[in-house]
Amino acid sequence: MSATSSGIRFDSVTVAYDGNVVLDTFDLTVEPGEVMALLGPSGSGKTTALRAVAGFVRPASGRVFLGDRDVTDLPPHRRGIGMVVQQYALFPHMRVEENVAFGLRARKVPRAEIRERVAEALDLTGMGAYARRHPRELSGGQQQRVAIARALAIRPGVLLLDEPLSALDAQLRSGMLAELARLHRELPDVSILYVTHDQVEALTLADRIAVMDKARLRACGTPRELYRSPADEFTASFVGGANLLPVTVTAGGVSFAGADVKVDTSSAAPGASAVLCVRPHLVGLGDGPNRLAGTLEEIQWRGSTHRLFVDVGGHRVMADLRELRDPPAHGDEVTLHFAPDDAVLLPAGVDHD
Amino acid sequence: MTDVMHKPRAVTGRSRPGGGGREPSTAQRPFRALVWALPPVVLLAVFFLYPLALVVQQSFQPDTGGTSLEPYADVFASYAFREALWTTVWLAVAATAGCLVLGFVLALVIAFVPFPGAKAVARFIDVFLSFPSFLITLALLFIYGTVGMANGLWTDATGAAEGPFQFLTTPWGVLLAEITYFTPFVVRPLLAAFSQLDTAQLEAASSLGARAPRIVRRIILPEALPALAAGGSLVLVLCLNEFGIVLFTGAKGVTTLPTLVYGKAMLESDYPGACVVAVVNVLISVGLYGLYRVVSRRAGA
Numbered sequence: 166m167s168a169t170s171s172g173i174r175f176d177s178v179t180v181a182y183d184g185n186v187v188l189d190t191f192d193l194t195v196e197p198g199e200v201m202a203l204l205g206p207s208g209s210g211k212t213t214a215l216r217a218v219a220g221f222v223r224p225a226s227g228r229v230f231l232g233d234r235d236v237t238d239l240p241p242h243r244r245g246i247g248m249v250v251q252q253y254a255l256f257p258h259m260r261v262e263e264n265v266a267f268g269l270r271a272r273k274v275p276r277a278e279i280r281e282r283v284a285e286a287l288d289l290t291g292m293g294a295y296a297r298r299h300p301r302e303l304s305g306g307q308q309q310r311v312a313i314a315r316a317l318a319i320r321p322g323v324l325l326l327d328e329p330l331s332a333l334d335a336q337l338r339s340g341m342l343a344e345l346a347r348l349h350r351e352l353p354d355v356s357i358l359y360v361t362h363d364q365v366e367a368l369t370l371a372d373r374i375a376v377m378d379k380a381r382l383r384a385c386g387t388p389r390e391l392y393r394s395p396a397d398e399f400t401a402s403f404v405g406g407a408n409l410l411p412v413t414v415t416a417g418g419v420s421f422a423g424a425d426v427k428v429d430t431s432s433a434a435p436g437a438s439a440v441l442c443v444r445p446h447l448v449g450l451g452d453g454p455n456r457l458a459g460t461l462e463e464i465q466w467r468g469s470t471h472r473l474f475v476d477v478g479g480h481r482v483m484a485d486l487r488e489l490r491d492p493p494a495h496g497d498e499v500t501l502h503f504a505p506d507d508a509v510l511l512p513a514g515v516d517h518d
Numbered sequence: 519m520t521d522v523m524h525k526p527r528a529v530t531g532r533s534r535p536g537g538g539g540r541e542p543s544t545a546q547r548p549f550r551a552l553v554w555a556l557p558p559v560v561l562l563a564v565f566f567l568y569p570l571a572l573v574v575q576q577s578f579q580p581d582t583g584g585t586s587l588e589p590y591a592d593v594f595a596s597y598a599f600r601e602a603l604w605t606t607v608w609l610a611v612a613a614t615a616g617c618l619v620l621g622f623v624l625a626l627v628i629a630f631v632p633f634p635g636a637k638a639v640a641r642f643i644d645v646f647l648s649f650p651s652f653l654i655t656l657a658l659l660f661i662y663g664t665v666g667m668a669n670g671l672w673t674d675a676t677g678a679a680e681g682p683f684q685f686l687t688t689p690w691g692v693l694l695a696e697i698t699y700f701t702p703f704v705v706r707p708l709l710a711a712f713s714q715l716d717t718a719q720l721e722a723a724s725s726l727g728a729r730a731p732r733i734v735r736r737i738i739l740p741e742a743l744p745a746l747a748a749g750g751s752l753v754l755v756l757c758l759n760e761f762g763i764v765l766f767t768g769a770k771g772v773t774t775l776p777t778l779v780y781g782k783a784m785l786e787s788d789y790p791g792a793c794v795v796a797v798v799n800v801l802i803s804v805g806l807y808g809l810y811r812v813v814s815r816r817a818g819a
Contacts, residue, residue, distance in 0.1 A: 219725050220725070221721055240724070241721070241724040241725045242725070242726075242727050242728055242729055243727075244725065245727070246725050247725075248721070248722060250718050250721075250722070252716070252718055254716060254718035254719045254721070254722040255719075256719060256723070256736075256737060257741070258740045258741065267723065267726055267728070267736070268726030268727050268728075271723075271726055271727040271728040271732055272727045312722075315726070316726075319726060319727060
C-alpha cells in the first residue's frame with residue numbers, strides 16, 4: 166500500500182522548550198519496513214522524538230530525515246506521514262468514511278479513487294461495515310481502528326503511533342496488538358515508529374527497541390538482545406522485570422551477600438563492584454546451582470504464578486514461580502537458585518547519575 | 519430588556535425545588551414554597567410586569583379616548599414606522615453578520631497564532647465587554663466625525679471646507695460602530711469554544727496533508743458553529759435594541775425602533791404611538807431571544 170518506502174533517521178536531534186532540554190542529541194535510524202519501539206517512562210523524550218518526525222516540534226539542532234529527504238524544515242502537511250495518537254483525534258462531526266477520506270481530499274485525489282481507497286483502508290482495519298457511523302457511535306477500539314485507517318489511507322511511507330493502545334482496556338489491547346502485527350505483515354514497506362511505556366507492547370511488536378530515559382537514548386537493539394543481555398540497569402529493569410543485585414567480582418564468579426555465585430565474569434576484573442541481573446521467572450525455589458538462602462518477606466498469588474519476595478542478606482530477591490501447591494508462609498526460611506547462564510553481569514554505578 | 523424578560527421563569531423555577539428540598543414530604547411544603555416565591559413575584563410585578571402592562575394598555579388607548587386598535591393602524595400606516603422597522607432589522611442583521619466574520623477571524627488569530635500578548639488581548643476583550651456602547655461611538659466621532667481628527671487633517675492639508683469622512687452620520691456609521699462594539703460578544707464564546715478544541719485533531723489534520731485554510735474550514739468552523747450561533751443571536755438581539763450608538767453618531771436620517779419610541783414619546787408626546795412601537799420592539803426581541811435560547815440549548819451552551 167505504501168507509495169514510497171522510506172526509513173526515518175534522527176541525526177543528533179536536540180529539542181528544548183524554554184531552555185529545558187527534552188531530547189538530547191538523539192541519534193536513531195529506523196530502516197525501511199522496520200517497526201521501532203521507543204520505550205521509556207513518561208518524560209523520557211520519546212513522544213518529543215515522534216513529534217519531531219511529524220513536524221510538530223522544531224529541533225534546536227540536528228536534522229530529521231525521511232528516506233534521504235531532509236524534512237527538518239518542512240511543515241507537517243508536506244511530510245506525508247501517517248500518525249495515530251492515544252486519544253484517536255477523530256473529527257467528531259464527520260462520518261467514519263469522511264474521516265478516512267480527509268487526507269485524500271486534502272491531497273486532491275480524484276473522487277472515484279477516494280471512494281476506492283477509503284473502502285480499502287477500512288477493509289484493512291476491519292471497519293468496512295461502519296463507514297456511515299459517526300465516531301461517537303463507536304467503541305474505543307473501533308475508533309482507534311478508524312484512526313489507523315485514516316492514517317493509512319494516504320499511503321504513508323512512515324507510520325507514527327503514539328501510545329495507540331493506552332486508552333484501551335487490557336483485553337482490547339491484546340487484540341489490537343495482534344491486529345497491528347497483522348497490519349505490519351500486510352504492509353511490509355511501511356516503517357513504524359511506535360511510542361510506548363509498555364514493555365509488553367514493545368517486546369511483542371517491535372523489530373528493534375530504543376530505550377529512552379531522561380531525554381537520552383539508553384540502549385537500542387532487538388527485543389531479545391535487550392531482554393537477554395541488557396547493557397545497563399535501567400534497560401534491564403525497564404525491559405522486563407529484573408533482580409538487580411549488588412555484587413563483588415571474585416575469581417571465577419561473584420560474591421553476593423556472603424554467598425559465592427557462579428556466573429560468566431569475562432567482562433569484569435576481580436575485586437570490582439558490579440550488578441548481577443537475574444530475571445525473576447528464572448529463579449527457582451529449593452536447592453540448586455547458585456544457592457541463595459533467605460527469609461520470605463512477602464508472597465503474592467497471581468493466579469498462574471506466585472511471586473516471592475525473599476530477603477537475602479538485606480537484599481530483596483524476587484522469584485516468579487509457577488503456582489505453588491504448597492506455598493511457603495510469611496517469615497519461612499527459603500532457598501532460591503538460578504542457573505549461571507541465566508544471570509548477566511552489569512557494570513555497577515552507571516545508572517546512578 | 520431581554521435579560522429582564524427571562525427572570526420570571528428562572529426565579530420561580532429555582533424557588534420551588536429549593537424550598538421543597540429543605541422540607542421534604544411535609545404538609546407545609548406547598549405553603550413554604552409559596553412564601554419563598556412571593557417576594558420575587560411581587561417585586562417583578564411592581565417593577566416590571568405592571569409597567570409593561572401599562573405600556574401595552576396605553577398602546578390601545580388613542581388620545582381621542584376609548585379603547586381601539588387605532589394607534590396600531592396609525593403607526594403601521596406611517597412611513598416613518600415602516601422605515602424605522604426596516605432600518606432596525608437590516609442594521610441588526612448586517613451588524614451581526616459583520617460581527618460574526620470579524621469575531622471569527624479575531625478569535626482564530628488570538629487562539630491559534632502564537633504572538634506575544636495574545637493573552638493580554640484576550641483579557642482586554644473581557645474589559646471591552648464592560649464598556650458602555652456610547653463610548654466606542656464617541657471614540658469614533660473623535661476620529662471620523664465631521665470635525666474629527668481625520669477630517670481635521672484633511673482640511674488642514676488641502677484647505678477644503680470639509681473633510682471626506684462624512685459616513686459616520688449615515689447608516690454605515692451606525693453599522694461600523696455596532697460592529698466595533700459588539701464583535702467582542704462573538705469573540706468571547708468563540709475563544710471558549712476554541713479552548714475546548716482538541717489540538718490533536720488539528721495536528722492529525724495537518725499531518726494528513728491539510729493546510730491552514732482547510733483545517734479552519736473543515737475542522738475548526740464546524741466545531742465553532744454552536745458558539746457562533748449563540749454569540750450571533752445575542753448580538754442580533756442587542757443590536758435590535760441599541761439606542762446609545764444610534765443616538766451618539768448623530769445620524770439624523772437613521773431612525774431605528776428604539777429611537778422612534780424616544781422621538782414619539784419625548785418629542786411628539788404621542789404616547790400611544792410610542793407604546794405601539796415599544797410593543798413591536800418587545801415582541802421582536804422576545805421572539806429572537808426565544809430563538810437564541812433554543813439555539814444555545816441545542817448547542818449545549
